[in-house]
Amino acid sequence: MLKIKNLQAKVDDKEILKGIDLEIKAGEIHAIMGPNGSGKSTLASVLAGNPGFEITGGEALFEGKDLLDLAPEERAREGLFLAFQYPVEIPGVSNMTFLKTALEEIRTHKGLPPLSAKEFMQLLKQKQELVELKTSLVNRSVNEGFSGGEKKRNEILQLAMLEPKLAILDETDSGLDIDALRVVAAGVNKLRSEQNAFLVITHYQRLLDYIVPDVVHILFEGRIVKSGSKDLALQLEEKGYDWLREEVVGG
Amino acid sequence: MSKDEHLLSTLATNEYDYGFTTNIEMELAPKGLNEDTIRYISEKKNEPEWMLEWRLKAFKHFLQMSMPDWQNFPMPEIDFQGISYFAAPKKNQLKSLDEVDPELLDTFNKLGIPLEEQKLLSGVAVDAVFDSVSVATTFREKLAEQGIIFCSFGEAVQNHPELVKKYLGTVVPQTDNVFAALNAAVFSDGSFAYIPKGVRCPMELSTYFRINSQNTGQFERTLLVADEGSYVSYLEGCTAPMRDENQLHAAVVELIALDNAEIKYSTVQNWYPGDKEGKGGIYNFVTKRGICKGKNSKISWTQVETGSAITWKYPSVILKGDNSVGEFYSVALTRNKQLADTGTKMIHLGKNTRSRIISKGISAGNSHNSYRGQVSIHASAPGSRNFTQCDSLLIGDRCGAHTFPYIENRNSSSVIEHEATTSKIAEDQIFYLNQRGIDTEKAVALIVNGYASEVLNKLPMEFAVEARKLLAVSLDGSVG
Ligand SMILES: Nc1ncnc2c1ncn2[C@@H]1O[C@H](COP(=O)(O)OP(=O)(O)OP(=O)(O)O)[C@@H](O)[C@H]1O
Ligand SMILES: [Mg+2]
Numbered sequence: 001m002l003k004i005k006n007l008q009a010k011v012d013d014k015e016i017l018k019g020i021d022l023e024i025k026a027g028e029i030h031a032i033m034g035p036n037g038s039g040k041s042t043l044a045s046v047l048a049g050n051p052g053f054e055i056t057g058g059e060a061l062f063e064g065k066d067l068l069d070l071a072p073e074e075r076a077r078e079g080l081f082l083a084f085q086y087p088v089e090i091p092g093v094s095n096m097t098f099l100k101t102a103l104e105e106i107r108t109h110k111g112l113p114p115l116s117a118k119e120f121m122q123l124l125k126q127k128q129e130l131v132e133l134k135t136s137l138v139n140r141s142v143n144e145g146f147s148g149g150e151k152k153r154n155e156i157l158q159l160a161m162l163e164p165k166l167a168i169l170d171e172t173d174s175g176l177d178i179d180a181l182r183v184v185a186a187g188v189n190k191l192r193s194e195q196n197a198f199l200v201i202t203h204y205q206r207l208l209d210y211i212v213p214d215v216v217h218i219l220f221e222g223r224i225v226k227s228g229s230k231d232l233a234l235q236l237e238e239k240g241y242d243w244l245r246e247e248v249v250g251g
Numbered sequence: 252m253s254k255d256e257h258l259l260s261t262l263a264t265n266e267y268d269y270g271f272t273t274n275i276e277m278e279l280a281p282k283g284l285n286e287d288t289i290r291y292i293s294e295k296k297n298e299p300e301w302m303l304e305w306r307l308k309a310f311k312h313f314l315q316m317s318m319p320d321w322q323n324f325p326m327p328e329i330d331f332q333g334i335s336y337f338a339a340p341k342k343n344q345l346k347s348l349d350e351v352d353p354e355l356l357d358t359f360n361k362l363g364i365p366l367e368e369q370k371l372l373s374g375v376a377v378d379a380v381f382d383s384v385s386v387a388t389t390f391r392e393k394l395a396e397q398g399i400i401f402c403s404f405g406e407a408v409q410n411h412p413e414l415v416k417k418y419l420g421t422v423v424p425q426t427d428n429v430f431a432a433l434n435a436a437v438f439s440d441g442s443f444a445y446i447p448k449g450v451r452c453p454m455e456l457s458t459y460f461r462i463n464s465q466n467t468g469q470f471e472r473t474l475l476v477a478d479e480g481s482y483v484s485y486l487e488g489c490t491a492p493m494r495d496e497n498q499l500h501a502a503v504v505e506l507i508a509l510d511n512a513e514i515k516y517s518t519v520q521n522w523y524p525g526d527k528e529g530k531g532g533i534y535n536f537v538t539k540r541g542i543c544k545g546k547n548s549k550i551s552w553t554q555v556e557t558g559s560a561i562t563w564k565y566p567s568v569i570l571k572g573d574n575s576v577g578e579f580y581s582v583a584l585t586r587n588k589q590l591a592d593t594g595t596k597m598i599h600l601g602k603n604t605r606s607r608i609i610s611k612g613i614s615a616g617n618s619h620n621s622y623r624g625q626v627s628i629h630a631s632a633p634g635s636r637n638f639t640q641c642d643s644l645l646i647g648d649r650c651g652a653h654t655f656p657y658i659e660n661r662n663s664s665s666v667i668e669h670e671a672t673t674s675k676i677a678e679d680q681i682f683y684l685n686q687r688g689i690d691t692e693k694a695v696a697l698i699v700n701g702y703a704s705e706v707l708n709k710l711p712m713e714f715a716v717e718a719r720k721l722l723a724v725s726l727d728g729s730v731g
Contacts, residue, residue: 048682048686049685049686050682051678051682052678052682071685071690072682072685072686073685073686073688073689073690073691075686076685076686076687076688077688081686082686084683084686087683088677088679088680088683090680090683090684090697090698090701091701091702092700092701092702092703092704092705093697093698093700093701093704097697098684098687098697101687101689101693101697102684102687102688102689105687105688105689105690105693106688109688141701142701158687162687162688
């Protein structure tokens, strides 16, 4: 589904991604861990097409298409979804209007007719239950005045509504209370299938107890320095990143 | 392409949806402005002597007055002699819709105002002014059952002279400004409504203005009187064909609310704005004012301004009655080389009067958008309050937003609050929407609509939908 080769990117002349290789197949869940500032969000942003970053080398194929060649909205319509680490507020635009607009764009791209108002409301209700998001939040402006945890849940509601092929969750677990964490994880588990895939960025092994990854990668100073099974996450939890630093610098 | 350029290129320059002309036989006054022009208009309209006298008096004032010089743009040269002051579709004296020229009806259909259909379905009573004359007023009989008068200004002069005489020029005096004086001298038609005591007008009253002919100006006058305890909601919309030369629109609107009456006046102004080089477009110099004459009365202006090469208008409220309320909600969008200098005046004269001003300016392209507002609380108005929120949104870095608040409080028990912000559409908002499959054009339209929603929500439902579409289309690179 996603094939990244030697991907490099910079911002303001600062090299951040220094050659990433990663392959994700349909049905898989991959986790990325790594210290603050190692480039995890940058990787997510670059994949989603954030114009603030400059690609300086490498390639990324999504379902066989050259991802880097597509505009951000085209990537989204092709089925790439990013749950943001810091979702932005859009004052005055109701969550509902926003979701409806987004869904319509994506359905149009798939050659599907727009949903009627009634169908849309039904779908929304169903997905809302999945993430246990209060109706009052759905009626408010996009993320405006939402608490940190509410914003994260709202990201998952969008994920549930838009049903992407590949979802990148950038620290969706941070800021969630224990119950919310379970709800979000359960939501993701319900949404996962043999046709889609997830890339989960997190600092905490705890999330991976709920969303069990097939592969765990460690991103360190702009490179994936280690990949392994979910035990790698346990190891990190125990030892921190220092041993890695030594290993990388030493090697 | 830099991010800014990218953004800009997506909302440069749409075409204008309403730029067609109607081929219809017109009766035009010869170009030029003198006493004979005024006599010609008055005669065409078969006016009584008092009306002609009133016009001639205004013309004398006009000749003495000079152009305003305080607005935030250079005043264009206006050749008052190069304009024809009266234009009417030839078939006239219409008794019903059936007599309206089919081509004209077709025009209104293109504008999205199917009179026939509206008559049957929508419950909106429409008066449509085409160039200088009012061509159809729907729903008249139904309104008349409740004593509501809704007709063209010309008809009001003929059939309700006592009301017209009593109120005409009482809110906007002939000498108010040069355009008001000009309008008083040459006004061609417009709308008139009177809501009797205690009547809640059962439908939106609505007027659509359309300039069609070349080298004409439009000078309509609207007079609305809400008698004690009555309520009316009024909507005005306007469009014009695309023409290379500028055309002048100098209207006057007067609102009078007596004790416990409420008037809600909404405008969606979409006159032709000129092309992207700034060629052509309507010069919109308009004087709109209401007086809350009676106690506990309320006047609320809501405007969505997207058109005109130049907009110069300040819908205002004189809060004379004790406990009266004045409101001004405005969205003004300028792009290309459009210039807007718009805002309001709230003049507090009565006790415990309250006013609220919400202004949302949006500037794109090379345009300049100014808010100019005056809040004046007189010594006679203890316990009064004003709240002003004045926001500007900039799209790109070649446009300008300006704020000119004038505040005057002569009363220690009264309070004036003023808040102002200037912002840009954030890149991360655009990217967020892009990431959900929404392209940049739509994203900007969505963000702008959100930004303006506090004002748009004040519009009557169906018009709010139209206004949202209009804002989106005005920002669109391609017209849908
Ligand atoms: N717009 C920017 N301008 C300058 N530096 C940036 C910008 N965006 C990211 N960086 C830098 O790039 C590096 C990687 O940032 P990134 O956000 O990808 O880290 P992260 O791995 O997601 O960290 P965290 O775990 O704290 O979320 C950091 O040093 C950061 O300061
Ligand atoms: Mg991050």
